[in-house]
Amino acid sequence: MTPLQVHITAGPTAGQRLQINTSPITFGRAPDNTLVLDLPVVSRNHGELAWEEDGQWVLVNHSQNGTRLNRKRVTTKPRPITDPSSVIIGEQEVFRVSLISANTEPEYDRDDEPPTDPDGPAGGKNRTKLWAGLGVWFALCIGMFIFFATLTGGDDGGPISSNDILELTSAEEVRDLIDTPVVQGTPDETAASDALRRARAAYKASDITDMHVVFNSYREAIRFLPAPGELEPLDEQQLKIAEDRLVTAMFVHYKDAYNKLNAGDFVGAVRAVADFSEVFPINVDNKDNPLIKSIQQIRERASSRLE
Secondary structure, three states, X not given: OOOEEEEEOOOOOOOOEEEEOOOOEEEEOOOOOOEEOOOOOOOOOOEEEEEEOOOEEEEEEOOOOOOXXXXXXXXXXXXEOOOOXXXXXXXEEEEEEEEOOOOOOOOOOOXXXXXXXXXXXXXXXXXXXXXXXXXXXXXXXXXHHXXXXXXOEOOOOOEOOOOOOOXXXXXXXXXXXXXXXXXXXXXXXXXXXXXXXXXXXXXXXXXXXXXXXXXXXXXXXXXXXXXXXXXXXXHHHHHHHHHHHXXXXXXXXXXXXXXXXXXXXXXXXHHHHHHHHHHOOOOOOOOOOHHHHHHHHHXXXXXXXXX
């Protein structure tokens, strides 16, 4: 078995490096995993890295939230791990994996350098480079400060304000805003059957951009059934899974847009709003929802700074 080096890049344990020569290596939010990733987008038992008999490591996904290996989605079929590989959940890289061989050099972060002897022959030269680098760094800091002060200034010279925009701290807040009570309509077997067909087909597609169709279609079916809450057990389960995936993705994109607006990254904020809209389209049916109003405010304010 070829050992693995795992570098965690997100969450409370970001920066931690592990060298592992056992299989499988489980990862998720639950504390009994080999890699504990305490992030909202990560499931309790999200997936695993496993050594196969044919002599290669593969990534196995166990979560409805989905996992990507080097930006390629991992489906029900395990995906082989190349050297190196990046594991992405939601829109965030959570850890990197590389194979360890006898010739593997120690891995350094981009900003690290291998240790040197400050009293050795190169010590004086390194100190000279250090002071020169610090001078350049200070000059860049001053320039960036002036640039961002100009960029983030409002029409009156002040920073952009997001105090009146909804700030979310968890995916459950998104759930509360979109999972409103279904208004019961006149029972209509044809309308209910059509809605169920759309929901099941979209769920089978299993893409995150189809989860709003699953969510809305099941709710429409409930509206036209003889009595609310009469979905079949399998449909109830699929609705719950689709809703979980939907609210997680919406929270990630909304938080990204909100944070980038506050940071003055207006291009990034507009892109994050576009990502949100792919997951949960903004239309006339939901335009009065507080969450939709807020994401539109973020887009309008960011766009106004780019004009």
